[in-house]
Amino acid sequence: MAILSKDEAQALLKKVLTYTTADECEASLRGRTSGNIRYARNSVSTAGAQDSVSLAVEARFGKRSGIATCNEFDEATLRRCVQRAEEIARLAPESPEYVPLLGPQTYLSPPSAATTTLTPALRAQAAADSMNLCAAKNLTSAGFLDGGTSFRAMRNSKGLEAYQQSTNTEFSVTVRTADGRGSGYAIADVTDPAKLNTKALTQRAADKATGSVNAKAIEPGKYTVILEPAALVASDDLSLLGGLVGGLDARSADEGRSFMTKKGGGNRKGEKLFDERINIYSDPLNAEVPGNAFDGDGLPTQRMSWVEKGVVKNMYYSRYWAEKNKVAPTAYPNGFIMTGGTQSTADLIKGTAKGILVTRLWYIREVDPQTLLYTGLTRDGTFYIENGAIKFPIKNLRFNESPIIMLNNIEAIGRPVRLAGCLVPPLKIRDFTFTSLSDAI
Amino acid sequence: MNRRDFVGLTGLGATALLLPSLPGFGAKRVDPSRLLEPGADTILKKRLADAALNAAKSAGASYADVRIGRSLNQYVFAREKQVQNIVSTESYGVGIRVLVNGCWGFASTSVVTEASLAATARLAADIAKANKLVLKEPVQLAPQQGYGEVSWKTPIVQSAFEVPVKQKADLLLAANAAAMDAGANYINSALFQVNEQKYFASTDGSYIDQDIHRLWPTFNVTAVDTKSGKFRSREALSAPVGLGYEYLTPSAAEQVRGPQGTDTVGYKLRYDILADAALAGKQAKAKLTMKSVTPGKYDLVLDPGHLGLTIHESVGHPTELDRVLGYEANYAGTSFATLEWKAKNLPYGSPQVNIVADKTQPGSVGNVGWDDEGVKTKEWDIIRAGKLVDYQKIRDQAHIVGQKASDGCCYAQSWEDVQFQRMANISLKPGPGKLSVDEMVSKVDKGIYIAGAGSFSIDQQRFNFQFGGQLFFAIEKGKITEPLEDVAYQSNTQEFWGACQGSCDASDYRLFGTFFDGKGQPAQVSSVSHGSATTRFNGVNVINTARKV
Numbered sequence: 001m002a003i004l005s006k007d008e009a010q011a012l013l014k015k016v017l018t019y020t021t022a023d024e025c026e027a028s029l030r031g032r033t034s035g036n037i038r039y040a041r042n043s044v045s046t047a048g049a050q051d052s053v054s055l056a057v058e059a060r061f062g063k064r065s066g067i068a069t070c071n072e073f074d075e076a077t078l079r080r081c082v083q084r085a086e087e088i089a090r091l092a093p094e095s096p097e098y099v100p101l102l103g104p105q106t107y108l109s110p111p112s113a114a115t116t117t118l119t120p121a122l123r124a125q126a127a128a129d130s131m132n133l134c135a136a137k138n139l140t141s142a143g144f145l146d147g148g149t150s151f152r153a154m155r156n157s158k159g160l161e162a163y164q165q166s167t168n169t170e171f172s173v174t175v176r177t178a179d180g181r182g183s184g185y186a187i188a189d190v191t192d193p194a195k196l197n198t199k200a201l202t203q204r205a206a207d208k209a210t211g212s213v214n215a216k217a218i219e220p221g222k223y224t225v226i227l228e229p230a231a232l233v234a235s236d237d238l239s240l241l242g243g244l245v246g247g248l249d250a251r252s253a254d255e256g257r258s259f260m261t262k263k264g265g266g267n268r269k270g271e272k273l274f275d276e277r278i279n280i281y282s283d284p285l286n287a288e289v290p291g292n293a294f295d296g297d298g299l300p301t302q303r304m305s306w307v308e309k310g311v312v313k314n315m316y317y318s319r320y321w322a323e324k325n326k327v328a329p330t331a332y333p334n335g336f337i338m339t340g341g342t343q344s345t346a347d348l349i350k351g352t353a354k355g356i357l358v359t360r361l362w363y364i365r366e367v368d369p370q371t372l373l374y375t376g377l378t379r380d381g382t383f384y385i386e387n388g389a390i391k392f393p394i395k396n397l398r399f400n401e402s403p404i405i406m407l408n409n410i411e412a413i414g415r416p417v418r419l420a421g422c423l424v425p426p427l428k429i430r431d432f433t434f435t436s437l438s439d440a441i
Numbered sequence: 442m443n444r445r446d447f448v449g450l451t452g453l454g455a456t457a458l459l460l461p462s463l464p465g466f467g468a469k470r471v472d473p474s475r476l477l478e479p480g481a482d483t484i485l486k487k488r489l490a491d492a493a494l495n496a497a498k499s500a501g502a503s504y505a506d507v508r509i510g511r512s513l514n515q516y517v518f519a520r521e522k523q524v525q526n527i528v529s530t531e532s533y534g535v536g537i538r539v540l541v542n543g544c545w546g547f548a549s550t551s552v553v554t555e556a557s558l559a560a561t562a563r564l565a566a567d568i569a570k571a572n573k574l575v576l577k578e579p580v581q582l583a584p585q586q587g588y589g590e591v592s593w594k595t596p597i598v599q600s601a602f603e604v605p606v607k608q609k610a611d612l613l614l615a616a617n618a619a620a621m622d623a624g625a626n627y628i629n630s631a632l633f634q635v636n637e638q639k640y641f642a643s644t645d646g647s648y649i650d651q652d653i654h655r656l657w658p659t660f661n662v663t664a665v666d667t668k669s670g671k672f673r674s675r676e677a678l679s680a681p682v683g684l685g686y687e688y689l690t691p692s693a694a695e696q697v698r699g700p701q702g703t704d705t706v707g708y709k710l711r712y713d714i715l716a717d718a719a720l721a722g723k724q725a726k727a728k729l730t731m732k733s734v735t736p737g738k739y740d741l742v743l744d745p746g747h748l749g750l751t752i753h754e755s756v757g758h759p760t761e762l763d764r765v766l767g768y769e770a771n772y773a774g775t776s777f778a779t780l781e782w783k784a785k786n787l788p789y790g791s792p793q794v795n796i797v798a799d800k801t802q803p804g805s806v807g808n809v810g811w812d813d814e815g816v817k818t819k820e821w822d823i824i825r826a827g828k829l830v831d832y833q834k835i836r837d838q839a840h841i842v843g844q845k846a847s848d849g850c851c852y853a854q855s856w857e858d859v860q861f862q863r864m865a866n867i868s869l870k871p872g873p874g875k876l877s878v879d880e881m882v883s884k885v886d887k888g889i890y891i892a893g894a895g896s897f898s899i900d901q902q903r904f905n906f907q908f909g910g911q912l913f914f915a916i917e918k919g920k921i922t923e924p925l926e927d928v929a930y931q932s933n934t935q936e937f938w939g940a941c942q943g944s945c946d947a948s949d950y951r952l953f954g955t956f957f958d959g960k961g962q963p964a965q966v967s968s969v970s971h972g973s974a975t976t977r978f979n980g981v982n983v984i985n986t987a988r989k990v
Contacts, residue, residue: 038962040768043577046859047568048547067528071551096523120571128575142770144962172962174771183770236772236964255627256665256672259990263670362774363898367909367929370672371988375907375929377900379774398898398905398931404990435984436931438905439777 002033002051002149006163009153012055012073017157019082022059022089024101026156026298029055034148037123042131042140047120050148059085063098066090097320102298104159110290112166116194118147126171130202134175139206143173147193154298164293168421169193170235174380175205176441177213182393183441184208185360185380187230189420191290208359208381212393217437218384220397224355224411225432226348226385231361231378232427235420238364240374242420244403245280245336247372248306250315250325259372259404260315267315274310274407281305282333288418292334299331306336310407340413340425348414348428350388355428357383357390361399372402377438396441397434406432483590483640483650489558490642493537496559498644500566502539504582506643506814507562509535509553510856513636515602519613520629521621527606534856537562541569543579547859583839583846585815587646593810595654596803597685601634604686612689613660616718620662623722630660630718633681633956635968639813647815655806655968656688657681657956658714664725673728673926675721675911678705678746678893679712681954681968683808688712697949699744700882702921703914705892707746709951710804724912731926734913736985740888740942741930741978742881747910748869749953749971750894755934756789756796757867757971759903760823761850761960762832766841768862773960774901777934778829780842787829790938793872796824798833798865800849805866805970806954813860816849823867827938835862854965861965864958868972872944878975881945888916889928889983894953896929907931909986927987942977949974 004012009029016027031053038046056069059082066088070081116122123145134141147169154162172187186205190196232241253260253267260268283303284291294300297319305313314330322329349357359381367373377398383390406429414426490507497505512532518525534551535558546569550561601609613630620628635655642648659677666672682688691713699705704720706713743751758764759776767775778787800807800818811817814836822830832842835851853860882890893911900906913925932940954970 036963037572039575040770041578041766044544044572044575045768046545046547046861047572048549048859049564049568050549050857052551052857092527093524120568121574124571124574131575131577140767140770142767144771146963172771176767176770176775180775185771256667256670257627257663257674261670261672263668265667362901365896365898367896367907367986368927368988369674371990373986373988375896375898377898377905379901396900396905398900398907400907400984400986402988402990405988436905436907436982438900438902439933440774440900440902440904 002031013155024060026058028154032150036146038144040142057085059089063094064092099319107293110284126198140176145171162294175209182209182213183380215393215395217395220434222431229419229424231358233420240403248315251321272311275410276310279339280307295331301331335421337423340416343414345426355385396438398436401433486640492555493558493562496562497539504540509640511638515634517632524610536856539565544569544572549857581840583836590648592650594652598687599685601686616714619719620722623719624726625662625722626665627663633657662721662725675725733927734925742890744892745951745973752971754899762834763862777902789829790827791941792826793943794827795870806968807866812849812851814851816847818849863967866970871947871950871974883919885916890914940979944976945974
């Protein structure tokens with residue numbers, strides 16, 4: 001039941017809309033079928049499957065709105081769901097931020113290309129490949145593989161129709177030496193699970209683990225760093241680039257409470273805030289990181305430039321804020337692409353006289369929203385670079401740094417790779433601020 | 442906590458679109474009146490559970506448990522003069538965990554019929570069997586007595602779900618007005634109400650019916666200086682609680698004033714949202730022109746609404762046995778508090794540091810009768826006179842540290858997620874002698890008093906941390922002199938607790954807490970409280986967080 005085809009989903013939504021007497025009505029469906037396996041200490045700890053579909057109905061009378069949902073699809077339940085949404089709408093206060101529902105829209109068709117389905121046996125095999133590689137080298141692995149198929153569908157009384165199906169699989173692994181003195185990490189996410197190589201990723205994490213034994217302490221301070229993609233974006237936590245791109249909201253800036261707020265009022269759209277080599281955009285049709293075709297309001301996504309040659313070209317405008325400011329609304333994307341060059345991380349290391357290679361940053365939190373100052377720590381593979389080569393592993397460090405400052409201190413930009421649904425290059429940055437040492441391994 | 446969700450929520454820019462990513466708050470939305478309808482009765486639940494347990498046993502399970510969950514939530518969001526969202530959600534379904542050939546398997550379903558539960562039990566068994574391929578250490582489950590048919594309910598005076606929605610919305614709007622009148626430019630306020638109806642059954646012979654209530658009123662006030670582009674915020678000094686709507690009835694006896702020279706007020710088991718919002722409006726505005734701290738070493742006097750988060754990160758997490766053993770190595774991290782514990786010689790703090798774990802403290806969000814694998818909850822010592830003496834553990838971990846029983850720490854965020862080891866309430870005992878916060882401050886030569894939790898970050902083995910706060914006051918020669926801004930402190934867990942000089946007495950004791958303690962893959966959230974009295978730490982490194990961009 002979890003994954004309905006376009007025709008099945010629209011037939012169901014069409015039926016739901018015939019039950020309403022509201023001025024406006026919108027119905028949406030979402031579902032996901034997924035499976036996962038988690039292991040640690042070279043043994044499986046948990047494994048499971050999840051399967052869900054739900055229907056949401058929004059009914060509107062004038063500027064009053066009500067929402068109800070159900071997860072059973074017989075006629076009586078569907079009718080009750082619509083009635084309940086209408087009852088709430090009649091009782092709700094008028095919304096001062098009311099915007100009419102969207103009419104028919106034209107959507108792009110992002111590629112969706114899963115060629116295999118991960119069964120419990122395939123997931124167990126992938127975990128076994130990873131664990132066996134480590135056990136043979138007296139290393140300990142802890143990893144997680146999670147993948148599945150999702151769909152979203154919308155339809156409303158103004159004629160809007162939308163549907164999209166997508167797949168995503170993510171694998172991450174942390175490898176530690178038996179004595180706990182070395183730790184390494186690798187992560188990848190893919191649209192097509194056939195492209196996932198858990199063995200190769202585990203090997204990369206294992207190399208980082210064995211290479212990080214006997215780490216030396218260095219003085220905290222300002223250093224040239226090479227930040228690998230896992231130090232720049234994350235699917236499960238706040239990240240340096242995710243926080244920056246996600247913070248380009250026009251309303252909070254216009255209200256005076258964002259790093260994008262302009263002194264004296266308004267926002268900083270159109271200002272050059274970063275190094276001119278910085279270009280960030282979103283593109284739902286990108287083959288490597290296909291995006292959502294529509295956002296939660298049913299707005300079509302399209303290729304959108306956020307930062308061009310260091311200048312903030314666009315900010316997010318909700319439909320209400322766009323109307324109030326007489327600009328076009330912005331569909332919120334589910335990933336972004338940062339352009340780069342052709343150099344791999346290894347090439348960046350070769351071109352570095354003195355610096356630090358950072359595999360991963362962790363527990364990043366905003367310290368000051370005014371300057372977007374973040375703090376966090378290096379983790380699972382931090383190395384000192386001298387004369388174009390890794391010289392020795394170093395102890396982990398805490399940083400206090402703003403991505404705004406960071407993207408003004410660019411030394412080099414490498415070749416983008418997919419991570420967390422984004423395309424992000426490794427970055428070489430000067431004067432990155434480390435404030436204290438950590439004993440954590 | 443599920444960090445991305447928490448970060449989004451603490452900003453309270455949250456809209457209905459954000460909330461679906463929040464477990465428990467993204468479920469089916471229902472008419473508020475539906476929340477008062479009784480769920481399935483225990484006779485029906487027992488029949489359903491037995492269908493699943495029997496199917497699991499037939500599929501070869503040596504142990505199985507079934508959790509029939511009905512999760513009811515309602516949240517009210519308001520900003521300035523308007524209510525943004527009133528959303529009622531309901532989620533109903535069943536999670537089944539089975540142990541086959543020494544391997545765990547788990548599956549869940551929202552189709553709650555005997556046939557569906559039996560099929561889900563077989564799917565869980567199939568997953569367990571597939572994992573035999575990679576079995577190295579068969580699960581050893583600590584034996585657990587069955588309790589038969591029993592029940593437990595959070596002790597509440599009034600269910601928040603019985604209070605009319607309009608009354609709750611009006612309260613938030615009144616709090617917003619109080620903050621705006623006091624100088625705020627913006628305020629986002631929210632009221633989270635949670636009711637978990639959990640029915641647990643296992644092949645051990647337990648049928649446990651629990652009715653758990655939690656509440657969290659909170660807000661974030663912002664003051665803006667348009668000319669300079671500067672803005673500052675102050676969050677509510679409330680806590681999420683295991684109480685009913687009575688938490689929102691102010692009581693003078695439940696308020697604790699900060700040290701003389703500050704205007705701060707802390708709250709025990711009753712909260713005055715109107716007074717706190719008015720004070721927050723005034724303080725947010727004052728923050729725009731406060732003196733920026735001079736970095737250096739200071740003696741810190743930390744109020745319970747602040748210290749709770751430091752306890753959470755630096756004691757709660759490193760003493761979770763799954764982290765110690767490496768089960769969280771790939772995500773939340775491991776722990777510096779290794780199994781040296783067995784020799785009872787791991788120095789954790791000064792002799793003044795006594796820390797207990799519990800799942801039974803009234804008013805705390807962790808308070809329940811049984812955990813999600815049928816273990817009765819309790820209180821036990823974690824740190825005694827500065828030495829680590831025990832961990833937090835579950836049934837399949839006890840044997841690893843030579844113990845025979847679980848501590849009752851196994852929980853899932855909902856019926857559709859698998860249960861695993863979660864943090865109990867971890868609380869610092871108040872000082873044994875009579876000591877007020879004014880007496881504590883009077884003995885500090887150069888220090889900073891910090892109230893409220895702010896920015897927080899700690900490494901994956903829980904050594905190095907950095908914490909901000911909501912309100913900071915300079916202490917010079919035993920007196921509060923002026924408020925400060927841009928304060929954060931950095932330390933190392935053992936150094937920090939080693940510098941603990943003791944706590945105020947029990948009259949100052951309060952709870953901090955969160956709904957969103959995050960761990961696991963897929964990530965799950967859990968509710969936890971941390972109690973303490975105001976406590977002094979000597980010679981802590983304070984940094985200045987102001988930057989120019």
